[in-house]
Each structure stands twice: as structure tokens, then as C-alpha cells.
Amino acid sequence: MALLVSSWSNGVKSVPKDYVMPPERRAIDFVTFCKEIPVINLQNDQLEIVQQILKACQEYGLFQVINHGVSDKTMEDMMALYDEFFNLPVEDKLGVYSEKPRKGCTLYTSGLEYPKEDVHYWKDTLKHPCHPIDEHSPSWPDKPTRYKEEVGRYVVEVRKMGFKILDLIAKGLGLNEGYFNGVSQEHTMAINRYPPCPDPSLAMGIAGHNDPNLITFLQQDRYGLQIHKDGKWMGVDPIPNAFVVNLGYQLHAISNGKLKVVEHRGVLNSSASRTSIVTFFGPNPELLTVVEPAKELVTSSNPQMFKAYRYNEFIANYLALAYNRRPSSRNGSALDPYRL
Numbered sequence: 001m002a003l004l005v006s007s008w009s010n011g012v013k014s015v016p017k018d019y020v021m022p023p024e025r026r027a028i029d030f031v032t033f034c035k036e037i038p039v040i041n042l043q044n045d046q047l048e049i050v051q052q053i054l055k056a057c058q059e060y061g062l063f064q065v066i067n068h069g070v071s072d073k074t075m076e077d078m079m080a081l082y083d084e085f086f087n088l089p090v091e092d093k094l095g096v097y098s099e100k101p102r103k104g105c106t107l108y109t110s111g112l113e114y115p116k117e118d119v120h121y122w123k124d125t126l127k128h129p130c131h132p133i134d135e136h137s138p139s140w141p142d143k144p145t146r147y148k149e150e151v152g153r154y155v156v157e158v159r160k161m162g163f164k165i166l167d168l169i170a171k172g173l174g175l176n177e178g179y180f181n182g183v184s185q186e187h188t189m190a191i192n193r194y195p196p197c198p199d200p201s202l203a204m205g206i207a208g209h210n211d212p213n214l215i216t217f218l219q220q221d222r223y224g225l226q227i228h229k230d231g232k233w234m235g236v237d238p239i240p241n242a243f244v245v246n247l248g249y250q251l252h253a254i255s256n257g258k259l260k261v262v263e264h265r266g267v268l269n270s271s272a273s274r275t276s277i278v279t280f281f282g283p284n285p286e287l288l289t290v291v292e293p294a295k296e297l298v299t300s301s302n303p304q305m306f307k308a309y310r311y312n313e314f315i316a317n318y319l320a321l322a323y324n325r326r327p328s329s330r331n332g333s334a335l336d337p338y339r340l
């Protein structure tokens with residue numbers, strides 16, 4: 001438990017040796033803010049937003065949404081809740097702490113396998129399944145005491161927004177409403193906490209990766225998210241109470257390569273803690289869901305790019321690559337075994 005960065009880093013003057021990244025894994029490349037990342041107003045005319053979302057998914061694999069239906073109060077309550085959670089005394093968090101992520105609710109630090117890492121990430125994460133709420137909420141933290149009530153409300157609102165956005169994407173691709181329902185049964189939340197770091201040029205929050213799931217909705221309180229585009233790392237401008245929406249590997253495969261999966265990472269700052277509240281939608285690996293390119297998107301000019309595969313096998317492959325710390329490929333290496 002003493003391992004949690006949020007429990008030992010307050011006031012440290014230098015980065016401990018086992019958090020100093022080798023130079024090639026540091027975030028020191030030139031970064032510009034990417035002002036062109038689309039910000040989509042979900043209250044605008046539907047035809048217009050369908051086109052904007054489609055273009056954003058093709059060019060960036062990422063966009064931001066405003067007027068998305070999740071209330072400002074719900075979002076602000078969440079940030080306050082997690083500030084309180086990460087500041088709780090260690091004893092109050094022992095029940096959910098684990099050395100590495102496991103099924104159910106886990107509070108862990110750094111990457112996927114702290115004990116095996118040669119160098120650690122400057123991050124703590126609370127992760128848990130969040131739907132169906134009644135099934136999973138008994139495993140969520142008991143403190144702060146309002147946790148279950150506030151997170152329950154958030155999950156309901158985020159799911160509503162998420163399915164609306166998935167339908168807009170389906171429409172843009174010429175697929176039926178509800179097309180993605182069969183590949184978005186699982187909803188998981190990860191709350192990442194990046195305490196201030198005395199030298200952000202030496203340490204790293206989360207390394208460059210592509211999300212394995214279908215689509216991800218991220219709420220953040222300050223700058224730290226970067227995407228890799230056209231050979232450069234670029235910053236995503238934080239907009240108060242917006243969601244960053246990024247596509248995972250499954251949307252890339254189902255769209256037959258038409259939509260992009262975006263490589264992203266999280267960098268640190270020296271002045272304030274950063275929190276990202278991330279909701280992942282994806283297939284449930286236990287249901288043995290088969291994923292394949294939508295038949296409607298396979299044509300003679302755009303032949304089938306991936307064969308059908310089971311999501312649980314994809315996840316095993318994705319994790320094996322992550323555990324081996326092979327750099328995540330910019331061309332979708334975890335999908336390589338299924339490429340035609």
C-alpha cells in the first residue's frame with residue numbers, strides 16, 4: 001500500500017530511481033497542442049454531427065464532445081469524489097488495494113505488473129466494472145460514503161451518452177441503429193490519479209497505447225493527455241466538462257479499417273494532481289463474443305481487412321504484448337494475427 005504514488009510522493013524533491021524512465025520512454029519529444037481536434041456539440045443538427053464525428057473518427061480516432069447530456073453537477077461531483085478518495089488515509093483503501101489489477105474492483109499503482117516492472121509509472125488507478133450497477137456496486141469502495149450513489153448516477157448518464165454516440169457513429173458508417181449493442185455489453189471505469197511530479201521530463205504517467213476495447217469516454221481535470229498523429233505527439237486541450245472520446249481496436253476492426261484507433265499517453269506536471277475518469281465500453285470477454293468487420297463495409301474496393309476473431313483471444317494477445325512491453329504498434333499490432 002505504501003507503494004501508491006499518491007501516498008508517498010507529497011513533497012518529494014526528486015524522482016526516485018525506479019521511476020526514472022530510460023530516455024527513449026520519456027515524454028520529451030516536441031509537443032504542440034492540437035487545435036484541430038474536433039469539438040462536437042451534441043445538441044447541434046444530427047446530420048451535421050454525424051458527418052463531423054465520422055470525419056473525426058477517420059482522421060484522429062478521437063474527438064471531444066460538449067452538451068453531451070451528462071450534467072455539469074454529475075461531472076464536478078465525480079472529480080470532488082475522487083480527490084477525496086485518493087486523499088483518504090491508507091487504512092480506508094486497503095480493502096480494494098492489490099499489487100496488480102485483478103477482476104472486480106482494484107486499486108493498484110503504475111502499470112499492469114508492478115512487481116515485474118523495472119521502472120514504474122507515476123500513477124495510481126482505481127478500476128472496477130460498472131454495469132449492471134446492482135451487480136457490481138457491492139464491490140466498489142465504501143468510502144467516501146456517497147461513492148455508490150454518485151458513481152451510480154454517473155454510470156447511468158455516461159451510458160446514455162455513450163450509446164447515443166455509438167449510434168451516431170453507426171449512422172455515419174451506414175450501419176443500423178443499435179449495431180454496436182452486441183459488442184458493448186461490458187462497461188468498466190478506471191480512475192487514474194497522477195500526483196504532481198518533481199521532474200515530469202524524467203517520469204511518465206501512462207505509456208503510449210491503443211485501447212483494446214470498442215470506445216472510451218474520458219473526463220479530465222487538467223492537461224496531460226497526448227495523441228500520436230502524423231509522427232508527432234500532440235496535446236489534447238482540456239475543456240471543462242467535455243468528454244474526450246477515443247476509439248479502441250474493436251471499432252477499427254469492425255469498421256474494416258475505416259475508423260482509426262488512436263495511440264495516446266498521459267504525461268505529468270509538477271504543480272497539481274491530475275485525475276482522469278475513464279469509462280470503457282467493449283465486448284464482454286466472458287461471453288465469447290466474435291468480432292469481425294461489418295459486412296456492409298466490405299466491398300470489392302475495400303476488401304475484408306480482418307478475419308473474425310473471439311474477443312477473449314484478442315484480449316489475451318493484447319495483454320501478452322503489453323506484458324512483454326513491446327512498444328505498442330502504430331499499425332495495430334494486437335490485431336496482426338487477424339489481418340487478412
Ligand SMILES: O=C(O)CCC(=O)C(=O)O
Nearest residue numbers: 190192224225266276278
Ligand atoms: O489519463 C489519461 O489521460 C489517459 C488514460 C488512458 O489512456 C487509459 O486509462 O486507458
Ligand SMILES: [Fe+2]
Nearest residue numbers: 209210211264
Ligand atoms: Fe487509454
